[in-house]
Amino acid sequence: MVVENYKGFVMMNAKNYFLLGAERDDLIQEGMIGLLKAIRAYDTEKAASFKTFATICVKRQIITAIKKANSNKNKALNTSIGIENENKETNREIEYFRGLKSYQSYNPEELALSKEQMNGLRNYLERKLSPLETSVFRYMVKGYPYKEIAEKMGEKVKAVDNAIQRIKRKSELWLDTYKGLS
Numbered sequence: 001m002v003v004e005n006y007k008g009f010v011m012m013n014a015k016n017y018f019l020l021g022a023e024r025d026d027l028i029q030e031g032m033i034g035l036l037k038a039i040r041a042y043d044t045e046k047a048a049s050f051k052t053f054a055t056i057c058v059k060r061q062i063i064t065a066i067k068k069a070n071s072n073k074n075k076a077l078n079t080s081i082g083i084e085n086e087n088k089e090t091n092r093e094i095e096y097f098r099g100l101k102s103y104q105s106y107n108p109e110e111l112a113l114s115k116e117q118m119n120g121l122r123n124y125l126e127r128k129l130s131p132l133e134t135s136v137f138r139y140m141v142k143g144y145p146y147k148e149i150a151e152k153m154g155e156k157v158k159a160v161d162n163a164i165q166r167i168k169r170k171s172e173l174w175l176d177t178y179k180g181l182s
Contacts, residue, residue, distance in 0.1 A: 006035055006054060013058050016147075018140040018164070019066050027062055034061025059145070066143035124174045129167065136163040 010031035017027055038057035042050055129137060132155070139149040146164070150157045 003032070003035065003039075007032075009051075009054070010035055010058055013055070014062060016145045017062050017066060017143065019069055019143070022069065027065070030062045030065040031058045034058035037061065063143060063145075070141075070143055121171070121174055125167075125170065128170050128174075130163075132159070133163045133167050133170075136160055137167050140164065140167070 011028055014024065014027040014031045019027055034057040035054055038050070038054040041057070042053050046053075125134075125137065132153075135153055136149055139152060144152070146157055146160050149155075150160045153160070
């Protein structure tokens with residue numbers, strides 16, 4: 001019941017963050033994990049209300065996920081190419097991992113195409129983003145939420161929100177054009 005009541009709340013918090021290469025649902029899922037942690041850890045003896053405590057837990061979970069994704073700690077594991085051999089156990093294990101949604105193995109061609117796509121997006125954004133949007137985008141990529149971006153830039157939160165919406169629209173335009181070329 002609590003989870004259903006707070007689902008909209010988690011979605012509102014998740015929309016304040018951006019994770020390159022992830023979908024909004026991924027951040028909502030992280031927020032829901034934070035909510036579940038809040039439910040388990042909430043102490044009625046403390047002065048904070050549940051909503052205040054849940055807000056902190058949800059935001060911290062999302063920020064932790066963003067920081068983890070932006071770190072290069074597991075880059076070698078995440079971009080490695082599986083080696084197959086004739087051992088039946090190994091082949092069975094590889095087939096198992098292929099069935100998992102989170103397991104991805106890239107071949108050199110896919111890596112080159114991904115790099116080309118990222119360079120194309122970078123070049124497009126350098127040409128199309130205003131100076132304000134460029135600054136906001138740099139903070140977004142680092143995982144800062146709207147309010148912190150606004151504080152760091154000395155801008156109003158609404159101005160940052162508007163810039164992010166324009167960045168998203170421009171990125172979607174590029175992606176639609178890119179998909180049309182392939």
